[in-house]
Amino acid sequence: MLKRSSTSIENGDRMAGVKDVAAYAGVSLGTVSNVLNRPERVSPATRRKVEQAMAELGFVRNEAARHLRSGRSRTLAYVMLDAANPFFTDVAAGIEETAESGHFSLYMCNSGQRADREAGYLAHLVEQRVQGILVTPIDPEAPHLASVARRGTPVVIVDRTTRDESLCSVAVDDVLGGSLAVEHLLDRGHQRIAFVGGPESIGQVRDRLVGARQGLAAAGAPDITVIETLATTVREGRQAGERLLGLARAKRPTAAFCANDLLALGLLQQVVASGLRVPDDLAIVGYDDIYFAGAAAVPLTSVRQPRHELGRRAAELVLDEADNADHVHQQVVLLPELVARTSTLG
Amino acid sequence: MLKRSSTSIENGDRMAGVKDVAAYAGVSLGTVSNVLNRPERVSPATRRKVEQAMAELGFVRNEAARHLRSGRSRTLAYVMLDAANPFFTDVAAGIEETAESGHFSLYMCNSGQRADREAGYLAHLVEQRVQGILVTPIDPEAPHLASVARRGTPVVIVDRTTRDESLCSVAVDDVLGGSLAVEHLLDRGHQRIAFVGGPESIGQVRDRLVGARQGLAAAGAPDITVIETLATTVREGRQAGERLLGLARAKRPTAAFCANDLLALGLLQQVVASGLRVPDDLAIVGYDDIYFAGAAAVPLTSVRQPRHELGRRAAELVLDEADNADHVHQQVVLLPELVARTSTLG
DNA sequence: TTGCGGGATTGAAAGGTTTCAATTCGATGG
């Protein structure tokens, strides 16, 4: 065994490969591979020798070669819509939990609502031959999603449904969520209710409004006042607040249902800043139940999505599709739940 | 050219490779590769033929083989401390910006403050031979970081400094940040100031407190009252609020400097809930200037970290280290900045 | 002594791409 004088890790030029390890340990290539992949088949003495050689040479498996030879990698990826939104990072945490227990690593990519970036990441991930891709797409009907799946990489749509039966999806029933919010407000005695949200091109916003209207109709209450926003951000929520408060007092809604918590937080701020009280002057219901909802100045009533489970179920589906030959595509729909707090209870 | 009758993408068994494309297009292997990598060298006619073949066979480059042969991949990775903290996702956005302009993809991994997960991801990424790794480590002095770098994958520490000169790092001067916060409060006439934060094992918390003390000492003001917390969360902030308000009025601090915005938001809530006014009864300064700081019930004064630039600089360093032979390691320190809002201005 | 069983080890082949030196082909100039 010829020892090197250096710190034993350095390698001047090239990184050490199995071949180097084999030579250094005085065994064959195959044996080194066996130590790596089926250690029980190699005698303890040899194994120790090889392991020491690997340590001394600073050997690191080359994943590219490894998986070139033997099928697939142990990596999942989640392409998320907006990494800055706590909702999606929570979904990611759920995915990661499942991935980890199956000894997979999870790469997260952020499309940031940009279609070109989404496409770029998908292409990169397919080239990388990841085991499966989870994605919250900008447009769930976009053909490139299905085409990735058809090319052999399992794809699961997260937090959106798709009509395409060749894809799995896991979503939360937004229509139901809308109904829940409105029913709660009706229960609390409100009749004039506003909906704050937009643009309607966002599927979730659309569905939540539909649900709200259904709830009202079922109760025979008057239709909802829609205050359309340009995005679902705190800033837009504040502006919606201005518009809402500008209405004549007599016909001003006594409650508002917001398409998500960011809007609700903005609205809340604006209302409080105007000297009005929540919920006495205006009750507010948000959506998502992100962490900051419960931590707001007036804790927000919100429709909670089981985001952790959303991630978990999606990860399970993608893993099933990856290694279960007779996998059948499913469209899972989870149920939301209303969390009542001060902003409607007073 | 024998056309298939199917939708042209399906391939029953195996995914199409360059070899299949070559055969289908009636050219040699090398030509297909040229179309892929040096399209200008192949005649337009041939190029079109090959491109069509690729489209019809649904050919997707095998990144593993590609990079096995030719050195490296075009991927960076960021191992972040806590994906749920908006601060880190903003840093990630900065990294991504630089990565994208260099035609790199960015994979994000979340250690979630767990050392084993951090180690797991680092190992996976090295095996994957990514071009470079950015990491906000749990412990910046941990030997495995330097050892990854020594094995040949560039590593840059983000939002932490390290004594190890063999690593690059980009951080923000937390001591200065602490001074800024305290000086602002002194300017506003406060003398009895509290520091809310902990545990001290977190480097940032320690540094910010040190800076605060320096600021006070320089002004000849009395020492700071430390209210130690167990974590830097909203919940802990609320509890710190209880303790703070429990102090006898005469000796109760008139201002609080919090180690981060989550703590500050919790403190704010607790104070408001107790019927006291911010900033009249208690002025509050936070740290990080996360989005929700400006959007709080009482907009928070906060020490802003240039988190976008943090990410950008770090990404530039890692790219430089990756392809610039005579790269020299640097420890970059950026400057924080105070953003004054209602919570101290009244 | 021979034959045999079985665990340990070996070495060549395969996997899909890129690279590069070598070859082909057509055109240009003499």
Place this chain on the structure above:
DNA sequence: CCATCGAATTGAAACCTTTCAATCCCGCAA
């Protein structure tokens, strides 16, 4: 019509690992 040149194309080698059939070795039973 030949020589030459450059552009286009080719095909084999290399990248690093895993797999698997083949070989080796040793002890043990016959």
